[in-house]
Amino acid sequence: MRTLLLLVGITMSVEMTMAQTAKETIARVNQHFAKVKDYAADIAMNFQIPGVNIEPISGKVYYKTPDKFRVKTKGIVFLPKQNPYYALAMLKDTNAYTAILSGNEKTGNSNCAIINVIPNSETDLILGKFWIDNARGVVMKSQLTTKSNGTIMVENRYGNMLTYALPDKIVFTVDMTKFKVPKAVAVDLNSKSKKSNNESNKGTGTIELQFSNYALNKQLKDEVFTQE
Amino acid sequence: MFNLIGIELFKIITKPRSYLGFLAITLIILLIQFAFYIDGKQYLDFVFQSLQNSFQIEGNVMNGSLICFIILQMLIVQMPLLIALVTGDLVSGEAASGTIRMLLSKPYSRSQILWAKYIAGSIYTFALIAWLGILALGLGLLIFGNGDLVVLKSDELVILRADDVLWRFLTAFFVAFLSLSMVTTFSLMLSCFTDNSITPIVASMSVIIIFTIIGTLDVPLFDKIKPALFTTHMIIWRNLFDNPLPMEQIIQSLSVIVLHIAVFLSIAFWHFNRKDIQN
Amino acid sequence: MSSSAISIRHLSKKFGAFSAVNDLNLEINAGEVFGFLGPNGAGKSTTLRMLLTLIKPTAGEIFVLGKNLQEHRSEILTQVGSIIEKPDFHLYLTGFNNLKIQARLCGLQPADKQLYELFETVGLKGREHDKVKTYSHGMKQRLGLAQALVHNPQIVILDEPTTGLDPQGIIDLRLLILRLKNEMKKTVVLSSHILSEMELIADSMTIIAGGKAVVQGKVKELLSNEDLIIVIEPQNNILCAQELQQSQWQQRIDVVGESTIAMKLSKHEIPELIKFLADKNLGTYSVSYKRTLEDYFLKLTNQPHV
Numbered sequence: 155m156r157t158l159l160l161l162v163g164i165t166m167s168v169e170m171t172m173a174q175t176a177k178e179t180i181a182r183v184n185q186h187f188a189k190v191k192d193y194a195a196d197i198a199m200n201f202q203i204p205g206v207n208i209e210p211i212s213g214k215v216y217y218k219t220p221d222k223f224r225v226k227t228k229g230i231v232f233l234p235k236q237n238p239y240y241a242l243a244m245l246k247d248t249n250a251y252t253a254i255l256s257g258n259e260k261t262g263n264s265n266c267a268i269i270n271v272i273p274n275s276e277t278d279l280i281l282g283k284f285w286i287d288n289a290r291g292v293v294m295k296s297q298l299t300t301k302s303n304g305t306i307m308v309e310n311r312y313g314n315m316l317t318y319a320l321p322d323k324i325v326f327t328v329d330m331t332k333f334k335v336p337k338a339v340a341v342d343l344n345s346k347s348k349k350s351n352n353e354s355n356k357g358t359g360t361i362e363l364q365f366s367n368y369a370l371n372k373q374l375k376d377e378v379f380t381q382e
Numbered sequence: 383m384f385n386l387i388g389i390e391l392f393k394i395i396t397k398p399r400s401y402l403g404f405l406a407i408t409l410i411i412l413l414i415q416f417a418f419y420i421d422g423k424q425y426l427d428f429v430f431q432s433l434q435n436s437f438q439i440e441g442n443v444m445n446g447s448l449i450c451f452i453i454l455q456m457l458i459v460q461m462p463l464l465i466a467l468v469t470g471d472l473v474s475g476e477a478a479s480g481t482i483r484m485l486l487s488k489p490y491s492r493s494q495i496l497w498a499k500y501i502a503g504s505i506y507t508f509a510l511i512a513w514l515g516i517l518a519l520g521l522g523l524l525i526f527g528n529g530d531l532v533v534l535k536s537d538e539l540v541i542l543r544a545d546d547v548l549w550r551f552l553t554a555f556f557v558a559f560l561s562l563s564m565v566t567t568f569s570l571m572l573s574c575f576t577d578n579s580i581t582p583i584v585a586s587m588s589v590i591i592i593f594t595i596i597g598t599l600d601v602p603l604f605d606k607i608k609p610a611l612f613t614t615h616m617i618i619w620r621n622l623f624d625n626p627l628p629m630e631q632i633i634q635s636l637s638v639i640v641l642h643i644a645v646f647l648s649i650a651f652w653h654f655n656r657k658d659i660q661n
Numbered sequence: 662m663s664s665s666a667i668s669i670r671h672l673s674k675k676f677g678a679f680s681a682v683n684d685l686n687l688e689i690n691a692g693e694v695f696g697f698l699g700p701n702g703a704g705k706s707t708t709l710r711m712l713l714t715l716i717k718p719t720a721g722e723i724f725v726l727g728k729n730l731q732e733h734r735s736e737i738l739t740q741v742g743s744i745i746e747k748p749d750f751h752l753y754l755t756g757f758n759n760l761k762i763q764a765r766l767c768g769l770q771p772a773d774k775q776l777y778e779l780f781e782t783v784g785l786k787g788r789e790h791d792k793v794k795t796y797s798h799g800m801k802q803r804l805g806l807a808q809a810l811v812h813n814p815q816i817v818i819l820d821e822p823t824t825g826l827d828p829q830g831i832i833d834l835r836l837l838i839l840r841l842k843n844e845m846k847k848t849v850v851l852s853s854h855i856l857s858e859m860e861l862i863a864d865s866m867t868i869i870a871g872g873k874a875v876v877q878g879k880v881k882e883l884l885s886n887e888d889l890i891i892v893i894e895p896q897n898n899i900l901c902a903q904e905l906q907q908s909q910w911q912q913r914i915d916v917v918g919e920s921t922i923a924m925k926l927s928k929h930e931i932p933e934l935i936k937f938l939a940d941k942n943l944g945t946y947s948v949s950y951k952r953t954l955e956d957y958f959l960k961l962t963n964q965p966h967v
Contacts, residue, residue, distance in 0.1 A: 206433070207625055208541040229530040229543050230441035232433070303436060330436035335429060335534045359436060389762055396754055480749025484808065487713035487743055488766040489735040658676075659715035 176253035176269045180245050180284075182291030186319035187242055192218040192374040193320065196367045197225060201232055203359035205333030208232070215365065216378050220246065224379045225363075232361060234326045235303050241282055241296050242319075250274055251282075261285050261294045278302055292319045304329040315368050326361040383498065386490055390502035394468060403464035403510050407457065411517045414453050415525060418444065422526075429534060446523030447531040447547050451623065453518040458558060458617065459594065462565040465510065466586035469503040470569035470579070473654065477577040482659055492655050496574075500647065503566045511559045519551055533623045540625050554619040557636070561616040564639050565590065567646035568612070574654045577661050612642045665727070666691040666816055666848040667712065672721030674707050674872075681707040683872035685721070689850060689865075691815075694842050696863030696880065697852040704872040705852045706746060709820055712850075713743055726815065739767060742814035744822060748805020752794035756785060756804050759793055760811060767812035776811075783807045784833055798825035806837065817841060818850045823858060838862050860884055884928070889950040890915065891931060893922045896944030904941050910934065926950075 197215040201208045213227030223237035244250065250273060257268045264287040271282035278300050285295035296308045306328050313322035394400050418425065422444045430439060473496070476482035485495060531547045533540040542550065565586065572582035593613035596604050608614050618635035621628050669687035673680065682704040689695045699705045710716040712723060714734055723730040725737045750759040757776060764771045780789050783803040788796070796804065802825050809817055819838075823831045839862060841847040853859060859866055860880060867877045876883065895901035902917045905924075915923040926934065931948065938945050 206539045209543055230541055232437040235438050328436050333433050389765055483745045486715055489738040
């Protein structure tokens with residue numbers, strides 16, 4: 155009996171410690187990110203979407219806390235349905251979710267803690283999984299499972315703006331079915347139908363956002379995010 | 383020669399039938415533009431339905447370039463018919479009305495006369511294409527604005543940046559003109575063989591329709607003959623909107639088109655020069 | 662001695678096995694009105710078309726104004742104006758624009774005034790700017806004449822030019838042809854199947870049948886001694902017939918009808934007959950004759966004198 159109580163006690167204390175560790179890790183992330191009220195930056199976008207042949211494009215990107223995000227380009231762009239700061243904004247409110255440290259993993263050159271985040275209330279997010287660099291306190295990778303859009307994988311690469319937890323590059327990987335133009339509007343009469351040349355990408359679409367020339371905390375107006 | 387071309391153009395300009403093509407093109411384009419102005423968003427939602435489940439698409443998708451591309455796509459099938467209506471009548475119409483006797487008893491050689499008719503027919507074809515361009519692209523850009531072009535290919539969606547589109551349209555119009563010149567020469571050739579204006583027009587239309595149907599049918603038997611059909615190469619303008627450009631296919635089709643033009647013209651000249659005017 | 666305007670040598674045209682023109686030889690003198698006669702299908706139109714390069718000869722040569730037609734086609738055709746078969750125009754254009762086109766096809770840029778004058782000459786004044794589709798057949802024929810003359814050619818070829826013309830139109834055309842010959846010194850080639858028409862205006866003629874020349878020569882010489890059927894329409898048919906029966910004309914009576922009397926005479930005997938009727942005080946409404954190509958042709962074929 156004493157042994158059993160001891161085991162339960164140890165387990166609970168380990169769980170509490172892990173939860174404690176997860177919250178601390180997340181707190182470090184939030185601490186970094188709290189320095190950013192808004193920013194504007196140059197952005198270069200690259201797309202790998204099955205069934206869509208689209209050239210890279212560059213433009214401007216704007217962010218304002220908590221989760222206003224806007225990309226402005228002269229052309230057509232594909233963006234993930236959730237903006238890149240959706241998860242980080244969610245992490246800010248530590249009472250809104252339960253965070254559990256579920257292990258460690260090496261991601262690139264970083265030793266990362268893997269933290270699972272489960273919302274405490276009914277939200278679009280079902281489960282969030284974050285790979286957080288233990289040393290630098292930044293999110294290296296996140297995997298969000300949502301009700302509306304399936305699973306979205308977000309990978310971050312950092313450079314000069316590491317102190318603000320602002321990545322130089324974000325890569326989104328989105329689950330999708332290969333896009334097909336409906337036959338009713340398809341146009342290739344007589345053409346030799348091409349076989350898909352991108353079999354490896356079948357089923358997932360990738361969007362790369364390359365950031366540069368960050369201008370931080372310039373008190374961006376809300377209109378920036380609403381203007382056409 | 384310029385004198386002759388001027389006369390032939392004058393005949394075309396003053397013939398009411400010549401305006402049917404312009405009228406039809408104007409009506410169809412305005413109709414399509416109106417429909418897209420009213421219901422275009424629904425159309426695009428339908429096209430992008432599956433993509434919109436995973437992505438948010440930003441930018442002016444419904445723009446003048448897209449509307450122009452859709453119009454080209456729809457109209458280019460009808461254009462040969464409108465062109466044959468005029469070019470199929472160039473020689474046989476004169477034979478049917480009897481004016482060919484007066485024409486061929488004038489000091490110009492038959493080759494000069496046929497060249498003049500061919501050039502005038504080509505100018506008409508060019509004018510029709512130019513009108514299509516002005517209305518479809520010019521008016522389209524005015525109404526719907528500029529933007530990246532979304533090419534709705536059957537196997538993929540190609541998005542071309544706005545600054546990469548204009549030269550493609552201009553080249554496409556030129557290539558479409560070459561393709562339609564093939565129809566011009568084909569109907570002109572038939573026109574040299576008959577003495578009534580209906581036969582070459584109907585024959586040209588029939589051949590184009592039959593070849594297009596064969597080209598569209600996914601039957602293995604037809605796959606072998608498709609490259610030999612001139613209609614297969616008439617849609618090569620569309621390849622200019624692919625990325626990267628399928629240069630080999632474009633050059634191959636253009637060569638076939640030029641070859642067809644040369645063959646049709648040679649037959650037309652050969653027959654016209656030795657034809658006895660008996661009617 | 663007149664120079665040759667058109668010289669046709671051993672001209673033949675075959676359409677498959679059918680020989681439309683067979684070894685035809687013709688000489689047409691400059692400044693004359695030449696009648697080219699023959700029944701339908703005789704080869705008249707085919708010959709004229711070969712003259713205008715509309716049909717290529719199977720054999721033979723054509724010389725126009727001393728030059729070989731095949732070698733100097735363009736040069737020769739600037740000197741030839743024609744109406745072949747019937748004048749056809751672009752119906753959706755006005756007569757004026759049609760004429761302008763024809764002038765430009767001859768390499769001319771005529772002033773509007775010249776074209777208006779030509780419309781007046783052919784009797785179409787006031788209808789210049791009406792579309793040709795509103796013209797009657799006779800009006801088209803007149804416009805055809807205008808286009809044949811628009812470039813002031815030396816040779817005018819008119820294929821059945823009186824077809825569709827009203828009586829006044831026919832008279833006007835005759836006068837115009839005579840004017841072309843006498844005042845403007847043009848060579849006129851007329852094709853017809855009506856011999857009496859030729860008799861009035863042609864200087865020389867050729868009759869062809871089956872693609873071959875049946876008779877050639879000066880019109881006056883060819884027709885002067887031929888028997889004609891003269892039709893007298895007297896006031897009193899019976900009295901007139903009795904008088905003729907009792908006169909030197911007795912043998913020449915052919916048929917006595919209810920109101921007319923037909924007689925067989927030579928053309929030069931007609932004035933004498935009229936004098937006889939006047940002397941006998943036989944009131945006469947008319948004395949007329951008609952000679953059809955068929956009659957003449959049938960007669961010719963019975964006399965192998967060609």
